[in-house]
Amino acid sequence: MNAWIALPASLVLAAVAWTTTAAPQDGGAVSGGLGYIDSGPTEPDIDAVLRDAHARYEGLKDGANADYIPVLDEVDSELFAIALVTVDGRVHLVGDGEARFSIQSISKVFTMAQVMAQSGPDVIFDGVGVDATGQPFNSVVAIEEYQGREMNPLVNAGAITATGLVQGDDADAIFASIRANLSKYAGRELTLDEAVCESELATNQHNRAIALLMHSYGLIDEHHERAVEVYTKQCSLSVDTRDLAVMAATFANGGKNPVTGEVVLSPDLSSKVLAVMATAGLYDDAGKWLYHSGLPAKSGVGGGILAVAPGRFGIAAFSPRLDAAGNSVRAQKAIIDIVEALDANPYRVHPR
Numbered sequence: 001m002n003a004w005i006a007l008p009a010s011l012v013l014a015a016v017a018w019t020t021t022a023a024p025q026d027g028g029a030v031s032g033g034l035g036y037i038d039s040g041p042t043e044p045d046i047d048a049v050l051r052d053a054h055a056r057y058e059g060l061k062d063g064a065n066a067d068y069i070p071v072l073d074e075v076d077s078e079l080f081a082i083a084l085v086t087v088d089g090r091v092h093l094v095g096d097g098e099a100r101f102s103i104q105s106i107s108k109v110f111t112m113a114q115v116m117a118q119s120g121p122d123v124i125f126d127g128v129g130v131d132a133t134g135q136p137f138n139s140v141v142a143i144e145e146y147q148g149r150e151m152n153p154l155v156n157a158g159a160i161t162a163t164g165l166v167q168g169d170d171a172d173a174i175f176a177s178i179r180a181n182l183s184k185y186a187g188r189e190l191t192l193d194e195a196v197c198e199s200e201l202a203t204n205q206h207n208r209a210i211a212l213l214m215h216s217y218g219l220i221d222e223h224h225e226r227a228v229e230v231y232t233k234q235c236s237l238s239v240d241t242r243d244l245a246v247m248a249a250t251f252a253n254g255g256k257n258p259v260t261g262e263v264v265l266s267p268d269l270s271s272k273v274l275a276v277m278a279t280a281g282l283y284d285d286a287g288k289w290l291y292h293s294g295l296p297a298k299s300g301v302g303g304g305i306l307a308v309a310p311g312r313f314g315i316a317a318f319s320p321r322l323d324a325a326g327n328s329v330r331a332q333k334a335i336i337d338i339v340e341a342l343d344a345n346p347y348r349v350h351p352r
């Protein structure tokens with residue numbers, strides 16, 4: 001399956017070089033590589049697919065920047081980048097790859113994974129829940145319906161609860177451990193976007209109310225204020241689109257970062273994280289997303305989305321304008337098209 005994705009870059013490049021020149025420079029070096037040119041997309045095809053999707057949606061202006069966090073409304077709405085990282089660590093990038101933005105809710109995935117790794121998956125399964133709420137990501141109605149139960153770690157109530165479950169003596173220690181964990185997935189030290197953090201800490205009354213409500217139902221302990229503070233900081237970590245694609249590729253590769261080679265999570269926990277992403281990664285639009293893409297994914301109100309093609313690649317896109325559910329309009333469309341073009345929907349099986 002997908003033999004093309006496992007090929008060393010040098011071999012692919014050699015084969016491509018042969019196709020674009022009149023005759024091979026070194027017949028011996030390429031003779032074994034010719035067969036797979038016809039057997040699936042080669043590396044340049046991925047670049048072309050990314051370029052096509054970028055060009056197709058560059059002119060799309062639907063949606064609007066998030067503005068309930070004031071500083072997010074000031075981000076250039078035209079920014080648009082797409083990155084794909086294969087499970088053998090090859091990176092493809094188009095568009096505004098240098099643009100940095102706050103990770104926002106995408107961070108929830110990694111904190112859920114961290115709690116599972118530290119305390120066992122049942123702490124999430126039993127203590128937070130893994131079902132979709134069918135409500136917006138910061139819904140209080142969803143909390144009230146089941147007195148704080150039946151949530152999931154990808155909506156605010158469950159995410160703040162999960163952040164409160166990360167081990168550490170004080171807010172600084174807990175945040176340092178969360179930042180270190182996310183950095184391992186990205187393969188570089190992620191830093192805080194101070195402006196976003198300040199803006200969000202000044203306007204996060206709704207999230208503080210959610211945490212207090214969860215505390216009232218006994219699901220977050222007395223450190224509920226601390227849980228929101230750390231949660232807000234984790235949402236303010238600064239990433240670029242390539243970072244998100246590497247982070248997604250780590251899940252695609254069973255918890256081993258394909259760029260750094262570091263094992264960050266077990267394959268078993270990785271599969272559990274992906275299940276929750278498939279269920280609730282795009283909030284109450286998670287079903288629509290899965291219907292179109294077939295991939296577990298997670299969005300953030302900063303405009304980023306990452307998606308995981310298990311065993312194949314991680315993909316991410318960034319564009320700040322969001323739809324009504326809080327998901328980037330261009331990022332969703334671009335990723336769906338790319339998944340289609342690369343035949344990466346795991347539910348689509350070609351009958352034998």
Ligand code: GLN
Pocket residue numbers: 103104105106137138156200207232235299300301302326
């Ligand atoms: N920090 C944001 C919040 O809690 C994250 C929301 C999101 O990305 N959906 O409101």
